[in-house]
Amino acid sequence: MRQSTLLLLVLGIAALLAPLTGLYTLFLLKCVAFALFAAAFNFFTGNVGLLSIGHAAFFGMGAYAAGHVAKEWGVPTELTLVISLGVGAGLGIIIGGMAIRRQGIYFAMITLAMAQMIYFFCVQAPFTGAEDGLQRIPRGTLFGTLSLADDMTLYALVVVVALAAIWGLQRVMEAPFGHVLLAIRDNEARAISLGYDVKAYKLSAFVLSASVAGLAGGLKAITLGLASLPDVHWTMSGTVILMCLLGGLGTSLGPIVGAIIVITLESKLASMGAIQIGPLAVDFSTKVPIVIGLIFMSCVLLFRKGVVGELISAFERLRPRGRTERPLVRAS
Amino acid sequence: MLDIPLPVLLGQVTIGLVNGCFYAMLSLGLAVIFGLLNVINFSHGAVYMLGAFAAYLGSRWLGINYWIALFIVPVVVGAFGMLVERLLLRRLTGLDHLYSLLLTFGLALVLEGIFLDIYGSAGQSYNGPPQLDGLVDLGFMRLPLYRVWVVAVSLAVCVGIWLLIERTSLGAYLRAGTENARLVQALGINVPLMITLTYGLGVGLAALAGVLAAPIYQVQPLMGSNLLIIAFAVVVIGGLGSTLGAILTGLGLGIIEGLSKVFYPEISSTTVFIIMALVLLVRPAGLFGREA
Numbered sequence: 001m002r003q004s005t006l007l008l009l010v011l012g013i014a015a016l017l018a019p020l021t022g023l024y025t026l027f028l029l030k031c032v033a034f035a036l037f038a039a040a041f042n043f044f045t046g047n048v049g050l051l052s053i054g055h056a057a058f059f060g061m062g063a064y065a066a067g068h069v070a071k072e073w074g075v076p077t078e079l080t081l082v083i084s085l086g087v088g089a090g091l092g093i094i095i096g097g098m099a100i101r102r103q104g105i106y107f108a109m110i111t112l113a114m115a116q117m118i119y120f121f122c123v124q125a126p127f128t129g130a131e132d133g134l135q136r137i138p139r140g141t142l143f144g145t146l147s148l149a150d151d152m153t154l155y156a157l158v159v160v161v162a163l164a165a166i167w168g169l170q171r172v173m174e175a176p177f178g179h180v181l182l183a184i185r186d187n188e189a190r191a192i193s194l195g196y197d198v199k200a201y202k203l204s205a206f207v208l209s210a211s212v213a214g215l216a217g218g219l220k221a222i223t224l225g226l227a228s229l230p231d232v233h234w235t236m237s238g239t240v241i242l243m244c245l246l247g248g249l250g251t252s253l254g255p256i257v258g259a260i261i262v263i264t265l266e267s268k269l270a271s272m273g274a275i276q277i278g279p280l281a282v283d284f285s286t287k288v289p290i291v292i293g294l295i296f297m298s299c300v301l302l303f304r305k306g307v308v309g310e311l312i313s314a315f316e317r318l319r320p321r322g323r324t325e326r327p328l329v330r331a332s
Numbered sequence: 333m334l335d336i337p338l339p340v341l342l343g344q345v346t347i348g349l350v351n352g353c354f355y356a357m358l359s360l361g362l363a364v365i366f367g368l369l370n371v372i373n374f375s376h377g378a379v380y381m382l383g384a385f386a387a388y389l390g391s392r393w394l395g396i397n398y399w400i401a402l403f404i405v406p407v408v409v410g411a412f413g414m415l416v417e418r419l420l421l422r423r424l425t426g427l428d429h430l431y432s433l434l435l436t437f438g439l440a441l442v443l444e445g446i447f448l449d450i451y452g453s454a455g456q457s458y459n460g461p462p463q464l465d466g467l468v469d470l471g472f473m474r475l476p477l478y479r480v481w482v483v484a485v486s487l488a489v490c491v492g493i494w495l496l497i498e499r500t501s502l503g504a505y506l507r508a509g510t511e512n513a514r515l516v517q518a519l520g521i522n523v524p525l526m527i528t529l530t531y532g533l534g535v536g537l538a539a540l541a542g543v544l545a546a547p548i549y550q551v552q553p554l555m556g557s558n559l560l561i562i563a564f565a566v567v568v569i570g571g572l573g574s575t576l577g578a579i580l581t582g583l584g585l586g587i588i589e590g591l592s593k594v595f596y597p598e599i600s601s602t603t604v605f606i607i608m609a610l611v612l613l614v615r616p617a618g619l620f621g622r623e624a
Contacts, residue, residue: 098613106568116605241434288445289448293445301420
C-alpha cells in the first residue's frame with residue numbers, strides 16, 4: 001500500500017473516532033486546522049531542508065482573507081477556502097521568489113523578515129481590525145444550501161478538506177517531483193548537474209506549502225470565527241516549527257502528532273488553575289510560553305527526531321535490515 | 333514633499349539616529365556571534381530585555397544607580413550568556429545551525445515568559461540619571477540630553493568593538509577563528525574559550541543596549557521581540573558576519589526609517605524590510621558581505 005493511502009486511512013479513522021472521545025468539537029476543529037498547518041510547513045522544511053520562519057504570514061493572511069470575504073462579502077464557505085488557498089499561494093510566490101535565491105541561514109532570515117513585513121502591514125491595514133482582529137466570522141453555508149452552523153457538519157467539512165490536502169501533499173512526495181525534492185535536499189550540486197532546475201523545484205514546493213498553510217489559516221478562521229494579529233506574528237511561525245520538531249520533522253505523521261500535542265498542552269495549561277507543588281502553589285495558566293519554550297529547548301537538546309521520528313528509529317533498530325535512516329534536516 | 337519644514341526633517345533624522353544606535357549595537361552583537369559561532373542568536377532580543385530589566389530591578393531592589401548599572405549589568409548578563417553557551421549551545425556544535433537557532437528561540441520564549449508571568453505586558457518606567465536630565469538645543473529641535481548621551485556611548489562602543497576586532501591581536505585570532513576554527517585551534521589558541529568569550533561579548537552588548545534603552549522606552553518583557561527581527565534584517569542587509577556592515581547599516585536604517593516617518597508615515601515600520609528585499613535583489617550577499 002502506498003504511504004499516502006496508509007496515512008489517509010490512519011488519519012481518517014482517527015478523525016472518525018475523535019468525536020466519540022467526548023472532547024469538545026471546537027477543540028478538535030482547532031487541532032485539525034493546526035495539524036494541516038504543521039503538515040504544510042513540514043512539506044517544505046522537512047523535504048527541502050530549508051527552514052522557513054515565515055509561515056505565519058501565509059497562515060495569518062489566509063485567515064484574514066477568509067474572515068474578510070466571509071464576513072463582509074458573504075462569500076460561500078467553499079469559495080472562502082479557495083480564496084485563502086490563493087492568498088497563501090500568491091504570498092508564497094512573492095516571499096519564496098525572494099528567499100529561494102539564498103541558502104541556509106539567509107533563507108531562514110529572509111522568510112522571517114518578509115513575514116514580519118506582512119505582520120506590520122496587518123497592524124496598519126484597515127481590513128484586519130487592528131488589535132481586535134476579525135471577530136465573529138460567520139461559518140456560512142456549503143454550496144449555498146448546507147448550513148455549517150452545526151458543529152458536527154463543520155467538523156465533517158474541515159476533516160474532509162484537511163485530509164484531502166494532507167493526502168495531496170504526501171502523494172506529491174511519492175511522485176517524481178517529490179523524489180527530485182529529496183535529491184535536492186540531500187545533494188543539491190548533484191541535482192543541478194543532473195539537469196534539474198533546482199530553483200524552480202524549490203519555489204514550487206514553497207508555493208505549494210504556502211498555499212496549504214493559507215488554507216489552514218482559512219479553516220482556522222472559519223472554525224474559530226476569529227482572525228487576529230497573533231496568527232501573523234513570528235511566534236506563530238515558531239509554534240509551527242515546534243509542532244513539527246516535537247512530532248518529527250520530515251516524517252509524514254509527525255507534524256500532525258506534534259500539532260495535537262502542542263494544542264492539547266496549550267489548552268490544558270491555560271485551563272489549569274493553581275497546582276500545589278510542595279509548598280508552592282503554581283499557576284500554570286500564565287506560564288504557557290515558559291513551558292512551550294522549555295519543551296522547545298529539550299526537543300533540540302535531547303530528541304531531535306521528535307516523537308514519531310524516535311518511534312521510527314526504535315522500530316528500525318528492531319528490524320536490523322530496515323531502510324537506512326535519512327537525516328531529518330540536511331547537515332551543512 | 334517640498335512643503336516639509338527643515339526642522340521637522342532634521343528632527344526625525346535625529347530620532348532615527350537614536351533608534352539606529354540600538355539597531356547597530358544589537359546587530360553588531362548578532363554579527364560577532366554569527367561570525368565565530370555560526371549561531372543565529374534568537375535570544376538576542378530577550379537578552380536586551382534582560383539588560384533593561386536588570387537595570388530596573390537593580391535600582392528598585394538594590395538601589396544600584398544608573399552609572400553602576402551601566403557597567404555591572406552587561407557583565408552579569410554577559411556571564412549568563414557564557415553559561416548558556418557552555419551548558420547548552422556547546423552541545424549542538426557540529427550539528428546543523430538550525431538547531432542552535434531553535435534552541436535560542438526556545439530560550440527567548442522562556443526568558444520572556446518568565447518576565448511576562450511576573451510583570452505582565454505593561455511597561456515599567458525607569459528613570460535615567462539626573463545628571464543627564466534636561467534638553468540640548470540643536471537649533472532645529474530640543475533633544476533630551478540623555479539621547480545625545482545614548483548616541484555618543486553607542487557610537488563609542490561600536491567603534492571600540494570594531495577596533496578590537498580589526499586592529500588587535502585578540503581580534504586577529506577572532507577573525508582567524510571565523511575563517512577556520514580548527515586550524516586556529518591547531519596553532520595552540522584556546523578556541524572553545526574564545527567562543528565562550530565571544531558569545532559573552534555579544535550578549536553583553538545587547539544587555540548594554542538594554543540598559544541604555546531603559547530610560548527611553550518602557551521596560552517591558554516583549555520590548556526586544558520586534559526589535560530582534562529588525563536587527564536580523566539589518567544583519568542581512570549589511571552582510572552576515574560583517575561587523576562594519578552591521579554598524580553602518582544599523583545607523584543608516586535608523587535614519588532612513590526616521591525620514592520615512594516624515595514622507596510616508598504608514599510605511600515607516602516596514603521600511604527596513606522593503607530595503608532588505610531591494611538589497612537582496614541587487615546584492616544577495618548584503619551590502620558589505622562577500623558572496624559565499
